[in-house]
Amino acid sequence: MVRGAFPKGCRLCVCGAKLVVFVTGVCNRGCWYCPVSPRKKGSDVSFANERPIRSERDLVKEAELMDAEGASLTGGDPLTRLERAVNIIRTLKDEFGDDFHIHLYAPAESVREGAIEELDGVGLDELRVHPSPDSTVNRRAAEVLEDSGMDLGFEMPAIPGEENWILEVAKLADEYGFDFLNVNELEFTESNAEELRRRRFERVDDDLSDAVAGSERTALTALSEVANDVGITLHYCPSEVKDAVQFRKRIKRMAKNVARDHEEIDEEGLIVKGIFEVISGDPEDLADVLINILEVPEEWVYVDGSRVETKPFVVDELADVLSDLEEASRCEIRAWIIREYPTWDRTVVERWPVRG
Numbered sequence: 479m480v481r482g483a484f485p486k487g488c489r490l491c492v493c494g495a496k497l498v499v500f501v502t503g504v505c506n507r508g509c510w511y512c513p514v515s516p517r518k519k520g521s522d523v524s525f526a527n528e529r530p531i532r533s534e535r536d537l538v539k540e541a542e543l544m545d546a547e548g549a550s551l552t553g554g555d556p557l558t559r560l561e562r563a564v565n566i567i568r569t570l571k572d573e574f575g576d577d578f579h580i581h582l583y584a585p586a587e588s589v590r591e592g593a594i595e596e597l598d599g600v601g602l603d604e605l606r607v608h609p610s611p612d613s614t615v616n617r618r619a620a621e622v623l624e625d626s627g628m629d630l631g632f633e634m635p636a637i638p639g640e641e642n643w644i645l646e647v648a649k650l651a652d653e654y655g656f657d658f659l660n661v662n663e664l665e666f667t668e669s670n671a672e673e674l675r676r677r678r679f680e681r682v683d684d685d686l687s688d689a690v691a692g693s694e695r696t697a698l699t700a701l702s703e704v705a706n707d708v709g710i711t712l713h714y715c716p717s718e719v720k721d722a723v724q725f726r727k728r729i730k731r732m733a734k735n736v737a738r739d740h741e742e743i744d745e746e747g748l749i750v751k752g753i754f755e756v757i758s759g760d761p762e763d764l765a766d767v768l769i770n771i772l773e774v775p776e777e778w779v780y781v782d783g784s785r786v787e788t789k790p791f792v793v794d795e796l797a798d799v800l801s802d803l804e805e806a807s808r809c810e811i812r813a814w815i816i817r818e819y820p821t822w823d824r825t826v827v828e829r830w831p832v833r834g
């Protein structure tokens with residue numbers, strides 16, 4: 479549900495055009511529903527999508543590979559590492575121009591004048607404040623932000639039974655001239671599952687979803703109740719948008735930029751390729767046989783450690799003659815066709831053996 483202009487950060491996000499920059503896992507707030515993975519939570523690590531950021535080059539490279547049109551800075555609490563967040567914004571704006579839209583998430587507790595001035599000064603376009611359960615904290619944040627030049631929104635999860643929190647935040651946002659309130663469907667993740675279960679929350683009745691049952695109803699009830707009293711944009715973001723829409727679209731944008739000559743792209747934007755896994759012997763000898771005896775074009779043969787990668791159909795066609803190939807190359811081989819995400823970590827989605 480959207481009432482009013484769709485926030486610009488959301489517009490680019492649903493197209494999969496936003497680079498997700500995880501600034502740090504550090505955060506002092508401790509929400510019981512915190513979705514941040516245990517691996518990142520509390521750790522001072524930075525990622526651009528799945529890629530660890532070790533230098534500015536990593537950040538820019540990842541943005542280029544997905545043809546990003548903007549970025550969202552998240553965490554943890556990015557404001558606990560203000561200088562890092564400021565440098566990230568500066569780097570992206572310098573590299574991709576002023577129109578590269580950047581929004582940043584921060585808990586209300588961290589909204590302070592000096593930090594906001596710095597972020598405004600470096601060109602942050604939009605700030606999304608995660609409200610506190612304590613209304614005085616939210617009011618203080620709203621007062622700090624009142625005269626800033628950025629687009630402003632509150633963003634919060636819809637916790638079943640907590641309609642009043644949403645109503646209160648919507649009214650505060652309206653009072654202080656915010657642009658929008660974004661309410662997310664509450665999600666189960668690895669890190670909050672125990673706390674959610676302890677509070678007797680359950681998953682919606684759908685194998686593919688991690689959403690909490692009753693969250694959508696809470697969001698929609700509260701938003702429609704407050705709609706006549708406030709003039710700001712009211713937006714509900716269902717959890718499937720993150721996976722089904724945002725991630726899948728980003729994958730499609732990336733695939734064409736990262737696929738090597740021997741890798742094919744399927745209709746969902748996943749990479750499909752053939753793998754010869756060399757159990758014993760020298761992968762270079764196998765590559766040599768493929769290129770010089772079997773006349774597989776050189777650009778379709780890629781040696782990566784103990785693997786020789788090639789087009790999926792090459793592996794398929796050689797399936798019946800693997801023992802001849804083993805003999806000619808003096809290698810013991812296993813053959814696979816795999817499907818993987820075109821992400822930095824190349825997560826394998828599916829792999830099937832061509833010979834057991």
Ligand SMILES: C[S@@+](CC[C@H](N)C(=O)[O-])C[C@H]1O[C@@H](n2cnc3c(N)ncnc32)[C@H](O)[C@@H]1O
Pocket residue numbers: 505511512513514552553554555583584585606607608609633634635662663664665666670
């Ligand atoms: C995951 S946080 C990331 C940024 C930062 N940690 C924060 O909380 O502001 C992004 C937004 O998701 C919302 N959120 C937090 N926990 C959630 C959950 N379990 N399910 C859905 N949304 C959640 C928060 O309201 C926050 O505005």
Ligand code: SF4
Pocket residue numbers: 505506507508509511512513514553554555585608
């Ligand atoms: S503010 Fe964000 S990162 Fe911090 S505990 Fe809450 S949800 Fe987790």
